[in-house]
Amino acid sequence: MPVDAPLYPVNLVVAGRRCLVVGGGRVAAQKATELVACGAEVHVVAPSISPELAALDGVVAHERPYRSGEVADYRLAVTATDDPAVNRQVFLEGEAAGVWVNSADDPANCAFTLPARVRQGPLLVTFSTGGHSPALATWLRRRFSEEIGPEYLALMGLLADERSRLQREGVPTEGLDWQGALDSGMLDLVREGHLAEAKERLQACLSSSSD
Numbered sequence: 456m457p458v459d460a461p462l463y464p465v466n467l468v469v470a471g472r473r474c475l476v477v478g479g480g481r482v483a484a485q486k487a488t489e490l491v492a493c494g495a496e497v498h499v500v501a502p503s504i505s506p507e508l509a510a511l512d513g514v515v516a517h518e519r520p521y522r523s524g525e526v527a528d529y530r531l532a533v534t535a536t537d538d539p540a541v542n543r544q545v546f547l548e549g550e551a552a553g554v555w556v557n558s559a560d561d562p563a564n565c566a567f568t569l570p571a572r573v574r575q576g577p578l579l580v581t582f583s584t585g586g587h588s589p590a591l592a593t594w595l596r597r598r599f600s601e602e603i604g605p606e607y608l609a610l611m612g613l614l615a616d617e618r619s620r621l622q623r624e625g626v627p628t629e630g631l632d633w634q635g636a637l638d639s640g641m642l643d644l645v646r647e648g649h650l651a652e653a654k655e656r657l658q659a660c661l662s663s664s665s666d
């Protein structure tokens with residue numbers, strides 16, 4: 456069943472933290488790959504684990520059934536099995552232990568949901584329907600994957616560098632017209648390869664807003 460309550464958006468820092476994936480198939484491999492990419496210490500538990508998943512760099516594979524209560528040893532857990540009883544067990548034990556658990560395509564056994572997402576380096580854009588229509592979330596991800604290309608990462612770099620420069624100089628960055636700068640055509644300049652001109656336009660917009 457979908458989640459009707461408003462969802463609280465959050466980006467979790469899992470780097471260096473123990474995360475559990477229960478399941479050994481294709482979906483489990485996707486979840487483990489995403490966690491590894493974010494720097495998590497990933498342990499996979501399943502009676503049968505695919506060779507591709509077991510060989511994934513950064514994954515510790517335990518080819519055995521899930522053991523009662525072991526979710527308590529982790530900060531975060533994801534279940535991706537074809538056994539509803541196991542998914543339910545992990546979720547309930549996670550709730551008791553204060554561990555956040557997600558169950559793939561099973562909102563009733565989720566303490567959190569995973570949105571569809573577009574990632575460009577540290578730039579992350581997510582789409583969620585609270586489980587009402589995963590197809591729509593996926594469609595939005597595909598649509599905006601074409602729109603949000605590497606030029607957005609370059610644009611973000613210009614903004615971040617300028618913000619850091621101002622902070623080093625002791626200039627308050629709050630209240631400056633960042634939105635006006637973004638609306639000034641900076642992205643088009645970046646797309647055309649005119650990074651220096653985009654930087655000049657950014658500085659001009661911020662300078663005028665601080666006068």
